Amino acid sequence: MRITHTSVTVDDQQKALRFYTETLGFQLKHNIPLGEHSWITLVSEDDPDGTELVLEPDAYPPMRPFKKALVEDGIPWTAFTVDNVEAEHERLVAKGVRFVQPPTDAGDVVIAAFDDTCGNLIQIMAQKDQA
Numbered sequence: 001m002r003i004t005h006t007s008v009t010v011d012d013q014q015k016a017l018r019f020y021t022e023t024l025g026f027q028l029k030h031n032i033p034l035g036e037h038s039w040i041t042l043v044s045e046d047d048p049d050g051t052e053l054v055l056e057p058d059a060y061p062p063m064r065p066f067k068k069a070l071v072e073d074g075i076p077w078t079a080f081t082v083d084n085v086e087a088e089h090e091r092l093v094a095k096g097v098r099f100v101q102p103p104t105d106a107g108d109v110v111i112a113a114f115d116d117t118c119g120n121l122i123q124i125m126a127q128k129d130q131a
């Protein structure tokens with residue numbers, strides 16, 4: 001068993017596609033129309049054959065209140081690993097991304113969290129050097 005797909009629910013798939021590709025730098029893998037919505041998956045530029053991120057529509061009625069509660073409580077939907085949180089924070093701030101948590105020492109990792117403009121908080125994290 002292995003993880004091949006993981007999802008983030010979004011309030012607008014096309015807006016999310018632009019944000020996750022143009023701002024964050026993910027690459028489009030699939031964009032298959034399925035009626036009102038699409039099957040949209042993205043991959044990391046560093047791992048184009050790796051795990052796919054599905055931009056899942058949040059059309060299921062309980063999803064939006066659940067997402068709102070997570071945001072109100074400051075809980076990220078998911079986390080992405082980066083090489084350097086501070087550098088990624090600077091890069092994304094320069095692109096207009098709104099961070100709700102600046103780079104923060106959290107023991108063995110450095111973390112930060114931002115608003116993905118599609119109803120979620122996303123955390124970035126980097127393992128601290130153990131040297």
